[in-house]
Amino acid sequence: MKYTQKAKVLGCETIGKNIYSLRLQADDIAGSAAPGQFVSVYSNDSARMLPRPISVCEADGERGILRLVFRIAGAGTEEFSKLREDDEVRLTGPLGNGFPLGEAARRRVLLVGGGIGIPPMLETAKRLMPEADVRAVLGFRDELFLAEDFPCEVTIATEDGSAGTKGNVLDAIRAQKIEADVIFACGPAVMLRALKKYALEQGIGCWVSMEEKMACGIGACLSCVCRSVQTDEHSQVKNKRVCTEGPVFRSADIEI
Amino acid sequence: MTKNMSVDICGVRLKNPVMTASGTFGSGAEFSEFFDLNRLGAVVTKGVSSVPWEGNPTPRICETPSGMLNAIGLQNAGVEVFSKRDLRFLSDTLLPDSGAGAGSGGILPSTKVIVNVCGHSEEEYIDCVEKLASERRADLLEINISCPNVKEGGIAFGTDPKGVERITSAVRRAARQPVIMKLSPNVTDITEIARAAEAGGADGLSMINTLTGMKIDVERRSFALANRTGGLSGPAIHPVAVRMVYQCAGAVKIPIIGMGGIRTAEDALEMIMAGASAVSVGTASFNDQRTALAVIDGIDEYMERHHVSDIRELTGCVRDWET
Ligand SMILES: Cc1cc2nc3c(=O)[nH]c(=O)nc-3n(C[C@H](O)[C@H](O)[C@H](O)COP(=O)(O)OP(=O)(O)OC[C@H]3O[C@@H](n4cnc5c(N)ncnc54)[C@H](O)[C@@H]3O)c2cc1C
Ligand SMILES: Cc1cc2nc3c(=O)[nH]c(=O)nc-3n(C[C@H](O)[C@H](O)[C@H](O)COP(=O)(O)O)c2cc1C
Ligand code: FES
Numbered sequence: 187m188k189y190t191q192k193a194k195v196l197g198c199e200t201i202g203k204n205i206y207s208l209r210l211q212a213d214d215i216a217g218s219a220a221p222g223q224f225v226s227v228y229s230n231d232s233a234r235m236l237p238r239p240i241s242v243c244e245a246d247g248e249r250g251i252l253r254l255v256f257r258i259a260g261a262g263t264e265e266f267s268k269l270r271e272d273d274e275v276r277l278t279g280p281l282g283n284g285f286p287l288g289e290a291a292r293r294r295v296l297l298v299g300g301g302i303g304i305p306p307m308l309e310t311a312k313r314l315m316p317e318a319d320v321r322a323v324l325g326f327r328d329e330l331f332l333a334e335d336f337p338c339e340v341t342i343a344t345e346d347g348s349a350g351t352k353g354n355v356l357d358a359i360r361a362q363k364i365e366a367d368v369i370f371a372c373g374p375a376v377m378l379r380a381l382k383k384y385a386l387e388q389g390i391g392c393w394v395s396m397e398e399k400m401a402c403g404i405g406a407c408l409s410c411v412c413r414s415v416q417t418d419e420h421s422q423v424k425n426k427r428v429c430t431e432g433p434v435f436r437s438a439d440i441e442i
Numbered sequence: 443m444t445k446n447m448s449v450d451i452c453g454v455r456l457k458n459p460v461m462t463a464s465g466t467f468g469s470g471a472e473f474s475e476f477f478d479l480n481r482l483g484a485v486v487t488k489g490v491s492s493v494p495w496e497g498n499p500t501p502r503i504c505e506t507p508s509g510m511l512n513a514i515g516l517q518n519a520g521v522e523v524f525s526k527r528d529l530r531f532l533s534d535t536l537l538p539d540s541g542a543g544a545g546s547g548g549i550l551p552s553t554k555v556i557v558n559v560c561g562h563s564e565e566e567y568i569d570c571v572e573k574l575a576s577e578r579r580a581d582l583l584e585i586n587i588s589c590p591n592v593k594e595g596g597i598a599f600g601t602d603p604k605g606v607e608r609i610t611s612a613v614r615r616a617a618r619q620p621v622i623m624k625l626s627p628n629v630t631d632i633t634e635i636a637r638a639a640e641a642g643g644a645d646g647l648s649m650i651n652t653l654t655g656m657k658i659d660v661e662r663r664s665f666a667l668a669n670r671t672g673g674l675s676g677p678a679i680h681p682v683a684v685r686m687v688y689q690c691a692g693a694v695k696i697p698i699i700g701m702g703g704i705r706t707a708e709d710a711l712e713m714i715m716a717g718a719s720a721v722s723v724g725t726a727s728f729n730d731q732r733t734a735l736a737v738i739d740g741i742d743e744y745m746e747r748h749h750v751s752d753i754r755e756l757t758g759c760v761r762d763w764e765t
Contacts, residue, residue, distance in 0.1 A: 188475050190731060228729060235676055235729045236505045278731070399501045401510060401728045404475070406468030408488075408517045409503040422494040422519035 188278060188404065189214040195273040196251065198266075202331035204258040205302075206267045207243075213250030215279040221245075221287070221310035222370075222395055222434045225254070225279030226403040229262050238262045239400050239429070241372070242280065243305035243332075244312070252277075255305040255332060281403055282433045285310050285370045285393055290318045296366035297338075298355050298381060300325040300373025304332050306395060310370060311338050321364060325355040325373065356380050366390060370434075375442055382437035392437040398428040405430035413441040445745045446752040447738075448551055449483070449719050451697050452620035452645035454581050455551040456483035456720060459753060460710065460738045463701050463724030464489055464558035464584060464624070465514065466675075469528035470535070476731035480537050481738060482553050486722060487528060489560040489586050492569040494520035499668040504657050509676025509703070510725060511655050513669035516560050516589065521573045529555070533579040554581040556622070562592040564609060568616045575618040583619045584699075585609070588626040588651045588673075600626035600651075603638035610642025620645040622699065625690075627679075628654050632686045633693035640694045647690060648699040648722070650683045676725040677703040684716050691717020691758050705733060707740020717758040 193212035201207045210216075215225060219242045226237030244253035258264050269275060287310075295318045299307040304324055314320045320338040324330075328346045342350025343358035351358035355377060358364075371381050372395035385392030398410040411425035416439070418426045426432060426440065447458040461484040467473055470485040479485055497517025504511050518524070532555050539552045557580040561567035567585065574580050587600035587609060599609050606623070614621050623639040625632060627650040636647055652673025657666035683702025691698055700718030704710050705726035713721045726733040741753070750756060 190476060232677075233508045234505060235508065235725060236503075236510060237728070276730075399503050401503050401512070401725075402466070402468075402472070403728075404472045404731070406472040406488075407466060407503075407512075407728065408497065408514050409500075409512065411497070411500060411502070411517070420519070421517065422523050423496045423517065425496065425517060 190278045192274045193277050195269045197271055198269045202329050205331050208254045210252045212252045216245045216250045216252040217247040219245040219280035220284035221313050222284035222306050223280040223282050225277045228276040236401055237403050241306035242309055244309050257302045285434050289368055290314050293367040294319045296369045297322040298371035300377040303373030306372050311336050323355045323358050379442045382442055393434050394437045395433045396428050400429050403429050415439055451720055457551045458483045458738050459720035460734055461722045462486050463722040466724040466727050471531050473731055477735055480553050484554040484556050486556040489516050489558045490518050490521050490524045491560050492521055492566050504666040509674055509678035511672030511674055513667050513672035521570050529579045555579055556582045556584050558584045558586055560586045560589045564612055567613055571613055571616045583617055584622045584624050584648050585613050586624045601629050603634050606635050606638040607642040610639050610644050614643035622646040622648050624648040626651045633689050636690040636694050640696050646697045650686050650702045653679055677705050679703045684712050687718050688716035707737050710737050714756050715760040719757055
C-alpha cells in the first residue's frame, strides 16, 4: 500500500557539509516502510513539479517517525534543508521493493554504502540485527556522517585517508580481508559496478540500489528504467523500472 | 442544483469531461492505489504499438520551470500484452453503466477507456488498430501522430497535412472504434493539420502533444537528456495549448479533447471555454496523483457557483468568430 500524505517536520539539522537529517511525523509511511525503499518528496514551490526520491534512512513504525538523510544537490534538496519544526511537506511512499532481508537470514551480510548512498543502509542494518551477522563498510570523500548511528561493526574508507582505509570501499574490504556471504549496497554507479564484479569473482550474492531520474515514482511513466539482462515481464523489453521493480536489484540481473 | 457534467465525445458518453493524458497514467493500475478510477470521465492509456518498443536511453526526463521534458521514446509492451493485462485490468476495475443517473433520472455513463496507439509506419498503426478491433473494452482510439515515421526518415507523421489526411483515413478504415487524432503542436499552422485530420475522417481531435525542447546541463556541459531533445509538458505549455485549442475549435466541427499543462479546474475551464469538449490531465498527476479528481470537483464547484446547469454551455463560450 502506498500513501500520499502531509508529513509534519519534527526537526531538520545538518549532520555534515551540505548533509541534512530530516525527521518527519509520517504515520502511514513510517508504519509500512521497509529498508531500501524510498519516498517521493514534493516541493512546496509549484514551479518544481517533480518529486525528489529520497531513501528511507530510518523508519520507526511504532511512533510513526521517518528519518531522511540527504545531500543538497540542487534547488529541491536546498528547499528541504530549510524545513523547520512544524512545517509540512508532502510525501508519497513507501515506494520500490527494498533489500531482500530474507536472503540475509543467518548469513554474513556485508552492507556497503558510498557517500549519499549510506542512509538506506542504516535501517537495513537495524532490521537485520541481531539475526544476521552484519558488517558495514562505508565510503566517504573526507568528512564522516551517520557512521556512529550504525548498530553493527563499521569499517571506514575515505578518499583522502583522513579516517579508516585510504581509498574506496573495495580497498577497505580487501585491506581488512572482510568475508561475506551476501552484499547489499547503495552508492555511486562506479562503486556498484566494482561490487558487482567483486561479487562475481567471490561467487556471492549481491544486491544493489540503483538511481535514475523519476517523474511519477509509482511505475506509470517509464522515466526511470535501467537495462536488464533478461526481458522484463512487465515491460516486455530489457528495461526495468527503478521505482517499481527496484530500486534494489540483484547485480547480475542488470547493467550498471 | 442539478448539474449535468456528462459530455458526448465522438458518439461516446462520458460521465464528466475529465480524463488522463496518455503516457502520464500508465494503464491506470498504478494510480488505482490512490483513487477510484471510476470517478474519471475516461482513462487514456499509454501509447501502444503492434510489437514491444524499447524506448530511448536514460536520462529520459528532466525537470524545467513549471514543467518537464521527456524523451521516453514510447516504450511499451506491445498490443498483445496490453490487451491481456492492461485492458483486462481496466475491464475488471471499471464498473458498467449504471441506472442511478445523478439526479437526471437517466443513465450515468461508466468510465470509458481510450487506447492511445503509436507506430513507425502506416502498416504498424493499421496492424495495432486491427488487433484492437475486437477489444470491447477499448471504447475509443487515440492515434498519436507525433511518432517518428521511419519511412520518411524519422519525420513525425503529424507535421504534414497530406500525410495526416492519409494516415487518418487509413486508420479510420481499419478501426472499429471512433478515432481521435492526437495532434503535435510542433507545426507552423495547427489548423491546417486539424482540417487535414477532419478531412481524413477523424471523429475527434486531441491536443496538444508535447512541444519539442532541449535542456543543457551546464555543470557537465552536455545535454540533460540522452536523446538531446525532449517534449515539454506541464503548466509551462498551458497558454500555448489554450491558444491552439481555440484556433482549431474555430477551424473544425469535430470535438476536441484539450490538454497541456492542466493542473487546476480553472486551467481545465479555460480549455473548455476555448472550445474543448473534454480535457486531459497529464504531467500534473506526477505532482499529485489525485489532480484529476481535484479538477472534477473544482469544475463541479464552479458550475454551482456560476449556476451552470450543463457543462456544455461552457464549451467554446469564449469566441470571436460567428457560429
Ligand atoms: C531511489 C533513490 C533514492 C535516493 N535516495 C537519496 C537519499 O537518501 N539521500 C540523498 O541525498 N539523495 C538521494 N537520492 C538522490 C536525490 O533524489 C537527488 O539528489 C534529488 O532528487 C536532487 O534534487 P534537487 O532538486 O536538489 O536537484 P536538481 O538537480 O535541481 O533536480 C532536478 C531534477 O532532477 C532530479 N534528480 C537530480 N539528481 C538526481 C539523482 N541523483 N537521482 C534521481 N533524480 C535526480 C530531481 O529529482 C529533479 O527532478 C536518491 C535517488 C533515488 C533515485
Ligand atoms: C512522460 C510522458 C509520456 C507521454 N507519453 C505519451 C504517449 O505515449 N502518447 C501520447 O500520445 N502522448 C504522450 N505524452 C503526452 C501527453 O499525453 C500530453 O499530450 C502532454 O504531456 C501535454 O499535457 P500535460 O502538460 O498535461 O502533460 C506523454 C507525456 C509525458 C510527460
Ligand atoms: S518514475 Fe515513473 S515509472 Fe518510475
